[in-house]
Amino acid sequence: MDETSAIDVLQEAARRAVAYVQSVRDRPVAVSAMALQRLDELKHPLPRTGLDAGEVVRHLDEIGSPATVATTGGRYFGMVIGGALPATVAASWLATAWDQNASFRHTSPIAAVLEDVSLRWLTDLFGLPDSVGGAFVTGASMANMAALASARHALLARLDWDVEAKGLYGAPELRVIVSGEIHVTLSKALSLLGLGRDRVIRVPTDRQGRLLLDELPALDDRTIVCIQAGNVNTGDFDPAAEVCRRARDAGAWVHVDGAFGLWALAHRDFADLAEGVSEADSWATDAHKWLNVPYDSGIVLVRRPADLRAAMSVSAAYLAENVDGEREPSHYTPESSRRARGIEIWAALLTLGRDGIADLVERNCRHARAFARGLEAGGFEILNDVVLNQVLVSFGSPETTRAVICLLQAGGVCWCGGTVWQGRTAMRISVSSWATTNTDVQLSIDAMIRAAEQALRASPA
Numbered sequence: 001m002d003e004t005s006a007i008d009v010l011q012e013a014a015r016r017a018v019a020y021v022q023s024v025r026d027r028p029v030a031v032s033a034m035a036l037q038r039l040d041e042l043k044h045p046l047p048r049t050g051l052d053a054g055e056v057v058r059h060l061d062e063i064g065s066p067a068t069v070a071t072t073g074g075r076y077f078g079m080v081i082g083g084a085l086p087a088t089v090a091a092s093w094l095a096t097a098w099d100q101n102a103s104f105r106h107t108s109p110i111a112a113v114l115e116d117v118s119l120r121w122l123t124d125l126f127g128l129p130d131s132v133g134g135a136f137v138t139g140a141s142m143a144n145m146a147a148l149a150s151a152r153h154a155l156l157a158r159l160d161w162d163v164e165a166k167g168l169y170g171a172p173e174l175r176v177i178v179s180g181e182i183h184v185t186l187s188k189a190l191s192l193l194g195l196g197r198d199r200v201i202r203v204p205t206d207r208q209g210r211l212l213l214d215e216l217p218a219l220d221d222r223t224i225v226c227i228q229a230g231n232v233n234t235g236d237f238d239p240a241a242e243v244c245r246r247a248r249d250a251g252a253w254v255h256v257d258g259a260f261g262l263w264a265l266a267h268r269d270f271a272d273l274a275e276g277v278s279e280a281d282s283w284a285t286d287a288h289k290w291l292n293v294p295y296d297s298g299i300v301l302v303r304r305p306a307d308l309r310a311a312m313s314v315s316a317a318y319l320a321e322n323v324d325g326e327r328e329p330s331h332y333t334p335e336s337s338r339r340a341r342g343i344e345i346w347a348a349l350l351t352l353g354r355d356g357i358a359d360l361v362e363r364n365c366r367h368a369r370a371f372a373r374g375l376e377a378g379g380f381e382i383l384n385d386v387v388l389n390q391v392l393v394s395f396g397s398p399e400t401t402r403a404v405i406c407l408l409q410a411g412g413v414c415w416c417g418g419t420v421w422q423g424r425t426a427m428r429i430s431v432s433s434w435a436t437t438n439t440d441v442q443l444s445i446d447a448m449i450r451a452a453e454q455a456l457r458a459s460p461a
């Protein structure tokens with residue numbers, strides 16, 4: 001491809017991306033049956049001769065764009081997804097053009113420096129000690145895994161066992177205690193690390209999914225305790241302050257899964273909810289959820305960065321950082337070659353600023369409360385105390401609630417998924433996008449109530 005056509009194709013892609021962004025708010029949130037059907041056109045054998053790059057982009061846009069779920073449009077409330085701030089999408093385009101390998105300082109000085117800067121800004125934003133270090137990974141799943149690998153290293157090193165070298169066979173036994181409502185990806189991290197998904201002690205929780213302190217076993221220095229900041233159903237927090245106090249006294253390690261909830265630390269209104277979170281030993285969070293950067297992007301933070309380094313570094317732990325004593329990114333990540341995720345995180349933090357982040361959190365939580373009020377006024381039951389950005393609503397019997405979810409998704413105004421919370425079938429609303437407006441919330445409440453009326457007419461519960 002010559003230089004002119006390379007530029008043409010980039011401009012064509014940018015033009016099409018802009019058209020997508022301009023229209024995404026006006027289209028149904030779910031993908032239409034016709035758009036799904038057209039995906040069949042992609043299922044052909046690999047052609048012998050390649051297509052022109054412009055043709056590839058056109059093909060991708062014409063078939064691909066309609067087959068995207070409109071998660072960036074402001075009325076997607078499924079999972080905990082968030083949108084993508086304009087500055088982060090733009091930074092991502094530029095960074096993709098750079099095509100930097102973020103593994104080493106010498107492969108990308110800019111990526112390394114933006115990681116350094118973002119880490120400092122994040123620890124400051126979350127109110128964590130200056131000594132905290134971390135790494136940029138694919139999401140909270142991998143952040144949980146990296147944090148727990150650090151915990152495994154630290155606890156076993158204290159017992160004179162080099163787990164990175166010798167593995168877990170014959171190692172002193174570690175005990176893992178988890179809050180009963182811990183996220184499935186945390187269980188997966190434990191299983192990948194050989195700590196076992198089912199071998200854990202699960203501590204019972206209350207009606208908001210918060211660990212019951214009375215049920216927490218006595219801790220010791222061979223124990224890892226995993227708690228949450230932000231339950232995916234209720235949004236509530238485990239009582240971190242007391243768990244951390246007991247762990248500190250006993251020499252246990254506390255890990256906090258704060259995939260989205262950690263961002264509540266950015267707003268003073270949530271100081272009570274998050275109390276003590278900063279006293280933990282490690283934290284996992286997502287940037288692609290509440291910080292609203294493009295997928296994929298997560299962050300692991302560790303109180304003593306040397307523990308993460310020892311677990312992740314392929315060189316020996318006793319080697320110096322590097323010649324200048326600077327942080328070498330790949331010494332802290334599970335991956336070696338890696339895209340420069342810190343760039344979009346830096347762009348998000350810089351475009352929002354401290355106040356902007358606090359405002360985003362506050363606005364989404366205000367919207368969640370508006371959902372709860374509106375649905376309650378419509379005669380429906382809210383199953384959780386709406387303390388953050390998550391709302392659980394029941395429309396009656398499990399069948400009715402499931403029918404409402406189907407009708408709502410098919411209607412296209414907004415999108416919510418289902419869950420079962422402590423035995424009750426519910427629809428789950430997660431408000432985590434910068435793009436959601438008061439109007440979006442009102443349109444969505446109206447659509448939910450219409451879907452509920454329709455479901456109840458069809459089969460009165």
Ligand SMILES: *Cc1c(COP(=O)(O)O)cnc(C)c1O
Binds near residue numbers: 142185232260
């Ligand atoms: C989303 C989520 C995860 C997993 O995060 P990924 O970004 O999907 O890897 C872990 N824990 C909690 C509490 C979550 O909400």
